[in-house]
Amino acid sequence: xxxxxxxxxxxxxxxxxxxxxxxxxxxxxxxxxxxxxxxxxxxxxxxxxxxxxxxxxxxxxxxxxxxxxxxxxxxxxxxxxxxxxxxxxxxxxxxxxxxxxxxxxxxxxxxxxxxxxxxxxxxxxxxxxxxxxxxxxxxxxxxxxxxxxxxxxxxxxxxxxxxxxxxxxxxxxxxxxxxxxxx
Amino acid sequence: xxxxxxxxxxxxxxxxxxxxxxxxxxxxxxxxxxxxxxxxxxxxxxxxxxxxxxxxxxxxxxxxxxxxxxxxxxxxxxxxxxxxxxxxxxxxxxxxxxxxxxxxxxxxxxxxxxxxxxxxx
Numbered sequence: 109x110x111x112x113x114x115x116x117x118x119x120x121x122x123x124x125x126x127x128x129x130x131x132x133x134x135x136x137x138x139x140x141x142x143x144x145x146x147x148x149x150x151x152x153x154x155x156x157x158x159x160x161x162x163x164x165x166x167x168x169x170x171x172x173x174x175x176x177x178x179x180x181x182x183x184x185x186x187x188x189x190x191x192x193x194x195x196x197x198x199x200x201x202x203x204x205x206x207x208x209x210x211x212x213x214x215x216x217x218x219x220x221x222x223x224x225x226x227x228x229x230x231x232x233x234x235x236x237x238x239x240x241x242x243x244x245x246x247x248x249x250x251x252x253x254x255x256x257x258x259x260x261x262x263x264x265x266x267x268x269x270x271x272x273x274x275x276x277x278x279x280x281x282x283x284x285x286x287x288x289x290x291x
Numbered sequence: 292x293x294x295x296x297x298x299x300x301x302x303x304x305x306x307x308x309x310x311x312x313x314x315x316x317x318x319x320x321x322x323x324x325x326x327x328x329x330x331x332x333x334x335x336x337x338x339x340x341x342x343x344x345x346x347x348x349x350x351x352x353x354x355x356x357x358x359x360x361x362x363x364x365x366x367x368x369x370x371x372x373x374x375x376x377x378x379x380x381x382x383x384x385x386x387x388x389x390x391x392x393x394x395x396x397x398x399x400x401x402x403x404x405x406x407x408x409x410x411x412x
Contacts (some may be wrong), residue, residue, distance in 0.1 A: 114331050121326060125360065179328040225340060233339075233358055260298050264305055269347045274301055278293040 111221020112146065112210075115183045119148045119206055120230055122179060124237060125170070126152025126204065130255075131230075133241045135223065137212065137287055140246075143192075144210050144291060151203040160198050183208055190217035212291070220291040224284040227252065228276055232267045241279075243286045250282040319353050320398050321374040326358035329365035334386070338369045341387035345394040354398055367409065373397060381409040 109115055116133060123131045128150035137144040155163065162168040164184050169177025183206070184194040191211035198204040210217050231239050231254050241252045257266065257275075264271060324330070324339045335358075342356050362370045367383035371390065374380075380403050382393060389407050397403045 109332050114336065117326075117336065118328050118331050121331075121360075177328070178332075182328070182332075222336075225336070229336065229339065229358075256295060257298065260295060261302050264302050268305065269350075270301060270305055271298075272343070272347070274293070274298060278298075281293045 109182050109186070110218065112186060112218050113221040113223040113226040115179075115186055115208075115218075116146060116148065116223070117226045117230065118179045119183055120150075123148065123150035123152050123204065124234060126150060126154070128152035128203065128237060130238045130240065133227070133230075133239065134244070135220075135242070135287070135291075136244045137291060138246065139212065139290070142212050144212050145207060146210075147205065147207045149203065149205040154198045154200045154202050154204055156200050160196065163196065163198075164194075180206070186210075186218055190214040192217075220287070223291075224276075224279045227279050227283065228272070231257075231275060232272050235265065235267070241283060243283045245286050248286050250286045252279060252283060319355060322354060322356045322398075323359045323372045323374075324356070325360070325362040325368055325370040325372075327361035329361055330368045330370065333365075333368035335369040337387045338371065338385045338390045341390040342371070342394060345391050346398075349394070349399065351394075351398065364409075373403075382407045383409045 120131055120133065130151050132147070132149040134147040135144070159168070164180050166178055166181045180196070187194040187208035187210055191214045192209040195207045196204065227241050231252070238254045238258070239252070240254070243250045254266065261271065266272070266275070322342060324335055324342065326335050326339070339356070339358060346354050346356060362372070364370060364383070369385040371382040371385050371393070372379060373382065373393070380397070382389070382404070385407070389404070393404050393407065
């Protein structure tokens with residue numbers, strides 16, 4: 109993984125696999141305090157205490173094709189090697205919440221990368237799932253909530269080319285411009 | 292700045308257009324991109340973006356592009372599976388450039404790119 113955005117995509121894919129209907133993605137940065145935080149929250153199937161305790165071990169996975177699962181360990185490593193912290197909470201039947209904190213100026217902090225592209229992919233490629241994406245830097249805040257978008261669109265799908273083009277610009281102007289190349 | 296108000300106008304415009312997609316019929320091509328940790332780390336996201344952009348550019352309405360989990364051959368990721376004419380074609384070690392060529396030669400013109408298929412590598 110070379111971008112934090114790809115980690116976000118990867119963790120959100122876990123949420124999708126857990127059968128989530130609403131996934132929240134938050135990106136918060138405070139340049140004065142030199143810290144940023146990424147959070148992914150879902151209302152999927154969650155996990156029991158036993159699994160939760162082992163989940164950042166790369167030899168724990170829910171998949172059946174092989175016994176190695178690198179997603180969460182890589183995300184945890186990305187935070188802890190950049191002067192930050194990693195936290196995961198989960199409750200069986202309720203959902204899971206993953207948070208990673210970084211020191212923005214740390215030399216080993218991975219660049220955020222194409223966050224807008226990841227958001228676009230998540231919202232347009234997963235028809236039955238809603239997303240609430242929020243970016244906050246200081247007092248500036250931008251939100252994309254697919255529930256609002258779907259309410260307006262009615263039966264027009266989010267992956268129609270015209271809608272995808274609209275969402276691409278919307279994400280760029282309302283989310284990406286908030287941190288504008290500084291992460 | 293783009294607002295949700297504009298989205299309403301766009302929706303009304305789209306609803307008034309006749310939908311060509313409904314006539315696409317049975318000759319649909321299904322494309323799946325492996326999007327698990329292995330695929331993402333190997334570069335599956337730019338590949339998927341290239342496929343979507345190319346399909347949009349060429350107005351390919353009888354093509355459905357989606358993502359899937361781990362296909363089980365992590366070493367050959369990014370993997371793109373194409374389902375067409377009742378057959379499955381597995382493209383391995385893909386790049387955005389290869390993906391664009393695959394769309395042109397296979398999806399549009401019907402000639403699979405043999406050298407990118409599994410078994411040729």
